Structures are given as structure tokens and as C-alpha cells.
Amino acid sequence: MVRAFIRFSKCFCLFSRSPVFKTLHSSAPSDEVIRKRLLIDGDGAGDDRRINVLLKSFVKWCNSTGSPEEGFTQYQRMLGSLTQCEFSMGKTLLVYDMNLKEMENYEEIYSEIERSISSAHEKIAECKKEIQRAKRIRKNRQEYDALAKVIQQHPDRHETLKQLESLDKELQKFSQIKENVEDKLELRKKQFHVLLSTIQELQQTLENHEKSENEDAQESSMENGD
Numbered sequence: 001m002v003r004a005f006i007r008f009s010k011c012f013c014l015f016s017r018s019p020v021f022k023t024l025h026s027s028a029p030s031d032e033v034i035r036k037r038l039l040i041d042g043d044g045a046g047d048d049r050r051i052n053v054l055l056k057s058f059v060k061w062c063n064s065t066g067s068p069e070e071g072f073t074q075y076q077r078m079l080g081s082l083t084q085c086e087f088s089m090g091k092t093l094l095v096y097d098m099n100l101k102e103m104e105n106y107e108e109i110y111s112e113i114e115r116s117i118s119s120a121h122e123k124i125a126e127c128k129k130e131i132q133r134a135k136r137i138r139k140n141r142q143e144y145d146a147l148a149k150v151i152q153q154h155p156d157r158h159e160t161l162k163q164l165e166s167l168d169k170e171l172q173k174f175s176q177i178k179e180n181v182e183d184k185l186e187l188r189k190k191q192f193h194v195l196l197s198t199i200q201e202l203q204q205t206l207e208n209h210e211k212s213e214n215e216d217a218q219e220s221s222m223e224n225g226d
Helices: 002-017 019-024 031-040 047-062 068-152 157-225
Strands: none
């Protein structure tokens, strides 16, 4: 019995110092504590209740005043419950350690996912830049092709120079014709001016002649009347 008592005490002390026991017997259960309780005792085995029953049975057994046979029977039941609690505690600790490792694994996966997302965002941004550059290049090519078509519709430089030379010769020819016409026009103006002057002189001469004839006629009439 002493060995069983020592075994029970060690088991209880070990379990009471474990984070699982602190989680199960928190004085102010929060959502996180409730969630951990459900994770720890999720199979419905009633580990928390079994420990409480074992504690009560142990206290009752220590204070028992019954016969040795009843005490031994109660002792055997406590040993069975203790074995179950030890097995459950070991399983729970394994599950707890496994959950911790899983959490660490999930954190690593989460970090890797975050890095992948960040890398994907960077690649998306770079792809957007590449798309913009490709659009600019395509636009420049389209403008170049349109300009090339317009250029092809016009004659080449040699042909254009020949046309300019021909036009320059025609321009010089027309300039010479213009000068000749202007010279002739100026000559005609001078001739017309001389003609007008001559006409005016002739008109004045005629008027003077008519006036002289009229005066002579008047004088002849006066002489005949005398």
C-alpha cells in the first residue's frame, strides 16, 4: 500500500505540474482553455472526471474506518483507476506534444505560405510591369507600321528631289515670263501716257484753231457790214 501511495503521489504531482493539468483545472476558463479541454478530452473518455473521482476515492480511503477487506477492495479499484489515469496521462501528454509539434509545423507552413504569397505578389507586380512594357512596345510598333505605310505612299527622296528641281525650273520660267509681262506693261503704260498727252495737245490745238476761226469770221462779218 505504501508503494501504491507513493506511486499515486508521484503520478498526481507529475500530472499537476504538467501544462495539461493546468489547462484542465484553470480557475477562470477562457475560450482557449475550453478549446484545449475539448482537444485533450475530445474522445469522451472523461479523464478530468476520472481524476476527480480518484482524488475523492483516495481521500475517502485514507479516512476510511471500514474493514480491511473493504479497504483492500477500494485499494484495488484505486489502483485500476490510477493505471487508467497514468495511461490516459501518457496518452494525453503524447497528444499534447504531438499538437505542439503540429502547431510548430503549421506555423512553419503558415510562414512558408506567407513567403509564397509575398513572392507571388512580387511576381504579379513584375508581370504587370512586363505587360505594361509589352503594351508600350506593341503601341510603338503599331505607330511605326502606320508611319511606314504613310511614308511608302510618298515618293522616295531621289524622286522628290527631281520633282523639286523640275518645279524650280518651272518657277524660274514663270518668273521670267512675269518680268517680261511687267516690262511690257510698263512700256504700254508709258506709251499710253504719251498717247494721252498727244491727244490732249491735239485737242488743245483744235480748240485754239476753232477759236481763231471764229474770231476771223466775226471780224469778216463786221467789215462787210460797214
